[in-house]
Amino acid sequence: MSQPKRFTASSLREAYQKVRDELGGDAIIVSTRKMLAPGAVGEPARALIEVRARLAEPSDARSDSTKAHDLVRDMAEEAATGMPLDPAIELAPALLNRRVDRGKGVGASRAGDGRRRAAADAAFEIPVALLASDGSPAFASLAQRVDQISTLVEAIAMERMGERSKQSPGLHAAHEQLHEQDMSRAVASAVLARVESMLGRDVGREAGLRALADAVAALLPPPVSLAPAGEPRMLVLVGPAGAGKTTLAMRLAMDLRRRDLRVTVASTDVSRAGAPQQLEAMGAALGVPVRLCYAPDDAARLLAESASDLVIVDTAGHMGGRRDRHAELSAMLRSLPDRDVLLTLPATMRAADQRVAVEAFAPHGLTGLVFTRCDETDRLGAAAGTAIEAALGVAFTTHSDQVTEAPRPGDTRSLASAVATGRWAAADAAMPARRALARAS
Known part of the structure; x- marks a missing residue:
């Protein structure tokens, strides 16, 4: 197998053209990535696209290469409009198979499609986007490659949008x-x-x-509104370690108790060294009742026996890879018919990591999102993008390390403005957390 060659250019299109010029249209794309190249003395670094590609070998199945080429080319045509691909088209195997097998049993419409593709190809033809694998057939793992192809298409879409802009x-x-x-x-x-x-x-x-x-x-989805009025309810905070769930629970409890609601904070994070003692000390200092839950049904028992309007449950933090933690959380949630589950994420977390957390906790029936540390970043696009992709509204945001400062209710306009300006507007003092807990029945 020939060794991959490295091509760099200022745009994806230019890089692919270099691949085609040197290796031909059947070149095998091994990888693509963004990189920074050092500038001249006194000049800033330059953003470049790096493409690694190799010559096609006789052992590379041409039929699969043709299918891959057709698939990527068709998807690239959609990207040329600047519109994102519909997630159903990206992920549905039936639709992908229909695209791949377009040469089978297609009548007159094939000719029209061919003419339409030819016009696009005349302007821009992508080399075969067939990712090299360890001896496996080109489409042996189609699902795994859909994401890679989608990433390529999205890059083309953004590049063309940049040209039009x-x-x-x-x-x-x-x-x-x-x-x-x-x-x-x-x-x-x-x-x-x-x-x-x-x-x-x-x-x-x-x-x-x-x-x-x-x-x-x-x-952005509408903000999440929660309703403690009527029967006692449970608010469960889930998410990665260090996201600020414990502090959020205390902030919410303090703000709601100031407004004459009876609130208790419970914790299932009882096995981590020092966690129970830390929570109890914080509760004593802030005047918030605290309970520890050692068994899955302890939270349900607490809700039934306490006189609280709302019990806020602070769960053990993890990024989703702990099966034991998921099992514990599932068992607890099954015992709680009236509950809301909020995924708590730091706004400083990378968008890719936020998506991983959403996918990990989605099976537990998420009600909405909470973004903490919004004052520590000027890149709120990750938070907004996560909410849009997950179709989950934002319930609360936090903007300070002061535990006495109440969380702000979710506000799509404020989050959108923060994306556009790079900063969050100053808080409105008349926006207590209770407003987010006052949804009409």
């Missing part, structure tokens, strides 16, 4: 701002497509950023 100062400003926001390409493409539909070519930077805020706000 140069024709409009407003769209260019929105594109540049999103580029700094750590928002996934799929969500960013949807946001920019909406911005593009709202703006004309002669619109300036400020109008472009306002349109960006409007577009993000339109895509």
Whole structure:
């Protein structure tokens, strides 16, 4: 097997053209990545795209290569519009198989499709995006490769959107701002497509950023409102270790108790060294009742026996890889018919890690999201993108390390504006956490 060669360029299209010029249209793409190249003395580093590719070997199944080429080319055509691929199309095996097997039993429509593809190919043809594998057939693991192909397509979509944005100062400003926001390409493409539909070519930077805020706000799910009124309820906080669940529980409890609601904080994090003692000491210092739950049904028993309007459960933190923790959480939730589950994530966490956490905890029936440490980052695009992708509203955000400061209720407009400006607006003193706990029945 030939050794891969390395190609660098300022854009994905340019890099692929270098691959085609040197290795031909049947080249095997091994990997693609972004990189920074040192600038000249006194100049900033330059962002480049690196593509590693190798010559096709006779052992590479040509039929599979053709299928891969057709699949990527078709997906790239969709990306040329600047719109994100529908998740159902990206992930549904039946639809993917239909694309791959398009040469079987297709009648007159095939000719039309061929003419349509030929026009696109004349402008831009991608080398065979067939990722090398350890001797396995090209499509032996189609599901694993869908994500890689989708990433490629999203990169093409964003690149073409970037080219179109140069024709409009407003769209260019929105594109540049999103580029700094750590928002996934799929969500960013949807946001920019909406911005593009709202703006004309002669619109300036400020109008472009306002349109960006409007577009993000339109895509964000409505804020989550919780209702403790009536029967006692349970609010369960889940998420990775260090996300701020314990502090959040205390902040919520203090704010609600100041407004004459009876609130107890319970914890299932009883096996970590020092955790129970830390929680009890914090509760004593802040005047918040604290209980420890050692068995899955302890929380349900506490809810039934206490006189609390709301019991906030602080669970043991993990990123989702602990099966024992998932089993414990599932057992507890099964005993709680009236409960809300909030996934607590630091706004400083990378978008990719936030998505991992959402996927890990989604089977537990998430009600919404909480983003902590919003004051510690100017890249709120990760939080907004996670909420949009997961279709989960934001219940609360925190903006200080002061445990006495109440969490802010979820606010799509504030989050969207933070994405567009890189900073969160100052708090409204009249926005207690109770507002998020006052949903009409």
